[in-house]
Each structure stands twice: as C-alpha cells, then as structure tokens.
Amino acid sequence: MLKKDTLFENIVSLFTLKGLEYIIGFITFPYLVHTLGPTYYGVITFTQSFINYFTLVTDYSFNLTAPQQLATTEPKYWGKIFTTIMYTKIIILGLCSFFIVLFITIFDNIFTNKILCFVIYLNVIGNVIFPIWFFQGIQKMRYITIVNIVSRTIATVLIFIFIKTSNDYILAALFLSITPIIAGCLSFFVLLTRYKFIFVKIRLSDIKEQIKYGWEIFLSIIFINIYSSSNVFFLGLLTNNTIVGYFSAVKKIIDCINGLLTPITQAIYPYINSKIKTSKKEALLFIKKCTLILSVGTGCISIGLYIFSDVLVNIFLGKSFISSIGLLKVMAFLPLITLLSNMWGIQTLIPFGYKNVFSKIVIKSAILNTLMIFFWIHFLEAEGVAYSMLITELFVTSMCYYKVKTKIK
Known part of the structure; x- marks a missing residue:
C-alpha cells in the first residue's frame, strides 16, 4: 500500500x-x-x-x-x-x-x-x-x-x-x-x-x-492521439509549414499548461490503483477531492489564457506570430477540459476496471474528430483544427463523466 x-x-x-x-x-x-x-x-x-x-x-x-x-x-x-x-x-x-x-x-x-x-x-x-x-x-x-x-x-x-x-x-x-x-x-x-x-x-x-x-488501453491511446496530436499532421498535409508553425506554437503553450498537471496525475495514478485494493469508497473520495481542487486551479489558468492571449503571444512567440492570437483564444479552455477527461477517464474508469468503456469512448471521439477535421481545415485552416479539438475534447469529457456516474456507485 x-x-x-x-x-x-x-x-x-x-x-x-x-x-x-x-x-x-x-x-x-x-x-x-x-x-x-x-x-x-x-x-x-x-x-x-x-x-x-x-x-x-x-x-x-x-x-x-x-x-x-x-x-x-x-x-x-x-x-x-x-x-x-x-x-x-x-x-x-x-x-x-x-x-x-x-x-x-x-x-x-x-x-x-x-x-x-x-x-x-x-x-x-x-x-x-x-x-x-x-x-x-x-x-x-x-x-x-x-x-x-x-x-x-x-x-x-x-x-x-x-x-x-x-x-x-x-x-x-x-x-x-x-x-x-x-x-x-x-x-x-x-x-x-x-x-x-x-x-x-x-x-x-x-x-x-x-x-x-494492455491491448484495450493501447487502442485507447492510439485513438486519443488521432484527435489530440494527429491534427498537426493533417494540417501539414492540407496546408503548409508556415500555418503548421502558427498552430504548433500555440499548441506548445497549451501543452505547457497541461504539463503543469502531469506531476500530479502521474503521481496519483498508482496511488489510486493501490487505494482501490483496500477501499473503493476512499479511492472515490480521493478522486473527487483531487478533481475539485485541480479543476478550480486549471479553470483560473484557462480564463487567464483567454484574457491575456495577445500579451502571451507577443511575449513568447513574437510579432511574426500575431496570427496565432485567435488560435490561443479558441484553445484557452482545453487544459480544463483535458484535466476533467483525465480525472474521470484515466484516473477513474481504468483503475475501477472499465478499460473497455474508456476505450469505446475514445474510439468514438477519434471517429468524430476525423469526420470533422478535414471539413474544418478546408474552411478555416489552423483555426478549424482548434475548433475540432475543442469539440472532440468536450465530447470525451462529457462521455467519461456520464459513464462514471452510471457505472461507479
């Protein structure tokens, strides 16, 4: 323990x-x-x-x-x-x-x-x-x-x-x-x-x-990548390296924010798995506390990203990336949404034995993203990718929450 x-x-x-x-x-x-x-x-x-x-x-x-x-x-x-x-x-x-x-x-x-x-x-x-x-x-x-x-x-x-x-x-x-x-x-x-x-x-x-x-989880990871990381590859295939550069620079900022939460999610994952062996009720209470605390902090960061997007782009990326300001506004709340999907999916469904449920959620999400992404890129290029990611992550988070509420008492 x-x-x-x-x-x-x-x-x-x-x-x-x-x-x-x-x-x-x-x-x-x-x-x-x-x-x-x-x-x-x-x-x-x-x-x-x-x-x-x-x-x-x-x-x-x-x-x-x-x-x-x-x-x-x-x-x-x-x-x-x-x-x-x-x-x-x-x-x-x-x-x-x-x-x-x-x-x-x-x-x-x-x-x-x-x-x-x-x-x-x-x-x-x-x-x-x-x-x-x-x-x-x-x-x-x-x-x-x-x-x-x-x-x-x-x-x-x-x-x-x-x-x-x-x-x-x-x-x-x-x-x-x-x-x-x-x-x-x-x-x-x-x-x-x-x-x-x-x-x-x-x-x-x-x-x-x-x-x-690990087969079911591997499938989940592959499909997660389709709607989270592969969009950069799709964007590069359909546009050019400069547009990819604008989008990737903003995605790097979002990834850095997500990285702030990685130490906590990496550390609590084995702790939750160990805790479940002794008391599932205590494990759930621990997950709820972590979710509440982390979502409040991440929510404040996301609001800050949206309000100060122009300042952040100018400081970190420079004047040549002014076109990225709109992208950052669209993607500002991704850290909060991603955190919630992680807490309800990876930190809850998988440890409680619902690997197949989580796998099905991300497979459906990947299909949804694939159906949207080429349409969005055709009309809005980099900004379209940002909207596609936002919609897909919202779908994943809402489905994970629904499954947690219905399957884990």
Whole structure:
C-alpha cells in the first residue's frame, strides 16, 4: 500500500522536474521560435507529428499498465514485469524502424527531408530506453527528476551554442531528440546500481501476456492521439509549414499548461490503483477531492489564457506570430477540459476496471474528430483544427463523466 507521504514526495519530485522544464522551456522555446521562424519551426513540428506515431506504438500501453502492475505487486515480481516490458518495447522498436524506412521511401514527396526524419526518430529510441514507467510504478520519482534535469540541461546548452539561424533547424531537432536518450542512459545506470534484481529471464509467453493485457488501453491511446496530436499532421498535409508553425506554437503553450498537471496525475495514478485494493469508497473520495481542487486551479489558468492571449503571444512567440492570437483564444479552455477527461477517464474508469468503456469512448471521439477535421481545415485552416479539438475534447469529457456516474456507485 502506497503511503500519503510517498505520494507527497513523488508530487514534489515531479513538480521540481516540471519547474525545471518550464524554466528551460521559457528560455529555449521563444529562442527557437524566433530563430527558426514559423516555416522552419513548422517543418520540425510536422515531422515530429509523424514520428510521434512510432513513439506511441513503442510505448504501447505500458505508461499506464506498468505503473498499475508495479504499484499493486510485491517487489519480488518487479523483475518479471520490467524485463518483459523492456523486451517487448525493443521488439516493437525493431518493427517500427523497418516501417519508418519503408514509409519515408514510398512517400518521398511528403517527407522530402529524410535526414530530419531520422534525426527526430532518435526520440523514439530514447523513449524506449527511458523506463519512466518503472520509476513511476515503484514510486521513486526523484530518479526521474535527477536524470531529466541532467539531460535537459545538456540539450539546452547545446541549443544555445549551436543554433544561430533558421538553417540550423536540423541541429535543433537533433538536440531536442537526444534528451530522452541521455535520460535513458542515466536511468539504466541507476537501475544497474540500485535495482539489479529486476533483470531476469523471461519466456515468450510473458511477452504475449503483456501485449494482451494492455491491448484495450493501447487502442485507447492510439485513438486519443488521432484527435489530440494527429491534427498537426493533417494540417501539414492540407496546408503548409508556415500555418503548421502558427498552430504548433500555440499548441506548445497549451501543452505547457497541461504539463503543469502531469506531476500530479502521474503521481496519483498508482496511488489510486493501490487505494482501490483496500477501499473503493476512499479511492472515490480521493478522486473527487483531487478533481475539485485541480479543476478550480486549471479553470483560473484557462480564463487567464483567454484574457491575456495577445500579451502571451507577443511575449513568447513574437510579432511574426500575431496570427496565432485567435488560435490561443479558441484553445484557452482545453487544459480544463483535458484535466476533467483525465480525472474521470484515466484516473477513474481504468483503475475501477472499465478499460473497455474508456476505450469505446475514445474510439468514438477519434471517429468524430476525423469526420470533422478535414471539413474544418478546408474552411478555416489552423483555426478549424482548434475548433475540432475543442469539440472532440468536450465530447470525451462529457462521455467519461456520464459513464462514471452510471457505472461507479
């Protein structure tokens, strides 16, 4: 059973990490946007949106299923869980490496800069070797904090030393992509020195079992990505890199706000799973308290984003991104809506055993987004994507709330 003092320690550790990320982001994000400009920044984000599919596949559902398993089992079983998941991720990485070469070769008219694609693909490799899910599951977030601080600091220093003009966009992509690789190498040093016992022999049936266990959640994650991240890719296919740059810059601001909540949601997820084993009633009360407190804070932030959108765009993005002000107003309340869907979906439905219910919700949402997105892009371009995301997230949140109220007493 996870204790509240452990939960508090993990939240503090993750907030420390997020605080550093925001300090670094406050320095590097405006610098890259100003140096690269909308077009080259758009080239990077469009390519990242494509490579992100491979990151999702290699992550499978382990970022949710692994912490859940580790938090509810004894340490003597950690080795089997860890080794099985790492082998599975490496096998999937091998398949993804084959397919990325195939896609880039076949669709060379879309992916004209192959070097950039392979550079950003390093991020996929880094995510495979960085077992953040393990440290999250055993509630040792301070290790994640340390290795991330070191890796992000190295990448930031390299950006300011070498990125001077828009022609350095490939180097910029390289420095952004090597962060998880550095973090992964450092984390394995920690594992080999402190958790040697988790490296054990496994059977092929163990891999099959893990894949089967996480299949429904994996489908959910894929469909979530269709209506949350793939829109950048769709926008790039139907418009141009400059428009992608305008939209991606605003989405980066929204993602930063969402990132403020990540330390809390990452820390309470294994805590909720552990709490359910002893008292479902207490787990529900804990979820309700967290939802109320977080929604009030996030709501205030969303209101601030809407009111001060012009100021924020001028400060963080610059005059060349004035066209992004309207986008920020449309997307201002996404952090609040996303938080609520996370609390009622990931933090409630999944731990209480309703993985299939949550999966069906996100599949329907992805279909809804796909039906809308091309229509919106055709008439409103980037602003249309913003409206599509807003409508889809509202649908997800309302459906999760309805299912929680009807299925969990």
